[in-house]
Amino acid sequence: MRFLPLVWHSLMRRKVRTIFTALSIVVALVLFAGLMAIRTAFARGVDLFGADRLVVTHSVSLQQPLPLAYRTRLATTPGIREVTHRVWFRGIYQDPANRFPQLAVDSDTWFAMYPEWVVPSDQLTTWQADRTGAIVGRALMDRFGWKVGDRIPMQSALYAKPDGSAWEFTIDGVYDIAKERAGRGQANLFFFHYGYFNQARTLDRDFTEVYTVRVADPTRAVEVAERIDAQFANSPFETTTSTENAFLQSLADQVGDVGAIVIAIAATVIFTVLLVCGNMMAQSIRERTGQIAVLKTLGFTDARVLGLVLLESSLLAVIPGAAGLGGAWLVIQQGDPTGGLLPAFYLPTRDLVLGGLLSGALGLAAGVLPAWQASRLQIVDALRRQD
Amino acid sequence: MQQSLVLILAITSVNLRSMPQRLGSSAVAVIGIAGVVIVFVAVLSMAQGFRTVMASTGDPRTAIALRAGTSSETSSILSREAVQVIKDAPGILRGPEGPLASGELLVVVRHAKTSTGKTANLAMRGVERAAFDLRDEVRIVEGRRFETGRAEIMVGRAAARQFRGLEVGRSVRWGGNDWHIVGMFEAEGALAESEVWSDVDVLQPIYRRGNLVNAVHVRLESPGSIGVFREALAADPRVDVTVVGTADYYAQQSVTLTRLISTVGVGIAVLMGIGATFGAVNTMYSAVASRTREIATLRALGFGAVPVVISVLAESAMLALVGGILGGAAAWLIFDGYQTSTLNFQSFSQVAFAFAVTPSLLFQGLLGALLMAIAGGLLPGWRAARLPIVTALRDV
Secondary structure, eight states: OTTHHHHHHHHGGGHHHHHHHHHHHHHHHHHHHHHHHHHHHHSOOOOTTTTTEEEEEESSOTTSOEETTHHHHHHTSTTEEEEEEEEEOOOBOSSTTOOOOEEEEOTTTHHHHOTTEEOOHHHHHHHHHOTTEEEEEHHHHHHHTOOTTOEEEEBOSTTOOTTOOOEEEEEEEEEEEOGGGTTSSOOOOEEEEHHHHHHHOOTTTTEESEEEEEESOGGGHHHHHHHHHHHHTTSSSOEEEEEHHHHHHHHHHHHOOHHHHHHHHHHHHHHHHHHHHHHHHHHHHHHTHHHHHHHHHHTOOHHHHHHHHHHHHHHHHHHHHHHHHHHHHHHHHTOOTTSSOSSOOOOOHHHHHHHHHHHHHHHHHHHHHHHHHHHTOOHHHHHHOOO | OHHHHHHHHHHHHHHHHTGGGGHHHHHHHHHHHHHHHHHHHHHHHHHHHHHHHHHHTOOTTEEEEEETTOOSGGGOOBOHHHHHHHHHSTTBOEETTEESEEEEEEEEEEEEBTTTOSEEEEEEEEEOTHHHHHOTTOEEEEEOOOOTTSSEEEEEHHHHHHBTTOOTTOEEEETTEEEEEEEEEEOTTOGGGGEEEEEHHHHHHHTTOTTOBSEEEEEBSSGGGHHHHHHHHHHOTTOOEEEEEHHHHHHHHHHHHHHHHHHHHHHHHHHHHHHHHHHHHHHHHHHHHHTHHHHHHHHHHTOOHHHHHHHHHHHHHHHHHHHHHHHHHHHHHHHTTOEEEEEETTTTEEEEEEOOOOHHHHHHHHHHHHHHHHHHHHHHHHHHHTOOHHHHHHOO
């Protein structure tokens, strides 16, 4: 530690070069953080909110309907505590380009099943009494400038009303993402009553799309899932049940192997910056052979010289690396830059730590060869050399 | 004027010839720039490949009629009566068997992918016989067309590649129904190749769609007839449809994903470019540092600042050129034509595409490399030009 001023001085010998190398490391770690956030957006980890929920869909496809009658049968299946269901409305608000998910949900049970969507209790009560009411996510309210009490008309080609008129909803409440999940939830959803929806539509009446159930014991979730599917096997509407995490993961998987692409890019970036760093260290040491020789004359051992050079390269990498990671984390906290396109956008602590370790490893790798050369320097040769 | 040009060329040539002395750090700059170009070209070739699939699906002689107010087939619904009205409208090419129009129903089935073994969404399109005639690009490469009224399907070539067990002669079981695979078709890399086709009349009852379809695909008499077709339907009170050219339709379908990939790709490339520029700056600084006495001598001889700066920029540009060409070549060798697939957000099914490393992308990569070179060489060049001659000559 007492050699820090010496190391610092060595780094600052050529200020411009050090600053530029440091800047390229900052950029590399910012990129790393961004890439990790993108990877996280497409890979859903285990979430404490979804741990005890199962998703029940038609076995052929997500969009095939399931009978409403399944609700009672699911509720009486052993191992299941709660049941809810929803239909994806596919409505259009003003312009087909204004795309956001609207869901017709089972109003009595929906928000109990999804505690991560927090609705003020008075708004919830109003909504449950209002058949044409809607609960809307905060991000959606901001996007269109809606206020509680607004009447929102929507058209749907799929679920057209017999008289062709628009579906009208009143915004009764706004939901926010629970604190524990801050930054990771979807705040752009539009929920309304399944009852209103079912009564006024003509297509697929008394059918729903997806059931969500809560199991009594999360450790036996797979067993319950199999029990549900066995119950409906060989019926006209066969089901496929999976844990919520598996379900979301399979959707993410279909986008593609985003994880692999991201890692490939990150590896290229790290490799490139490693070269830059290593080159700088090598240059620096080459210029300072005289200096190193003097140090050795003064009594610094080979091992100590090795340590000093490694310390120098580590500092060079770790300080800008930490700055880059910190800056990126702050920016990522601001939220999804694509405005709701990505399912989640945050930087897990695990990746932050990984980034830190990476910068450290980068520093060591960049310095290892020059450090070895410096430690092996013969004083006589060095002092004689004109560099 | 001519003399200064001669001076510039003289210094630049001396500079470039001394480059082999700085091979190590030059190599670093070259590799840094090559890395940026590879990533830039690779990511954008993904977007380009996806866009190509969507664009090649758009024949200007075909159009799609959808329910008014909808922007994609899956959210549109047309009744049998509406389909008949659409088929009777003017502007559609008529063949010996009637108008070249096909009312089509798009559903999604879950099937295991060959690459991961996990289930993914496969698009199944119920079509009428005219579907093959109205689409010029569709060609049967194996087997035969399905027979109307039977549970037979034809698989697109890309779908057969991406999903397990979709071979001619085999059967698949979806939702308790057996489908016999009787043929395979290709469509010049268009979206249809990622689909599986069957008889719409057989598909409708199985998927509880009554006699509803999503859209009507038509072959126009000529690309210009779309106006006639559109107006006739707009004026008809029996239907409420919107007509869109197939090319426009698919271009619009791909917008979200292409925009997402392009934004991310450009963002990453810009950041990497900044990092590589810093690396280039370092290299140029060390290049200038190793030539300090040489530059001072030149300046003492009377060469002005401008030739010196230009010589530094020239060296930097040379490095960038080599890096850009290397990176572009590597990206082309590794990524061009690489087959993959992703989720089409509109139909929620898999669409296969190939990375497309186009000359335009390679050119953009080179341009970016040159930009990095100029940015990287400016500061060091400036520094070299303003070197105090006396101190420089004294420098060891």
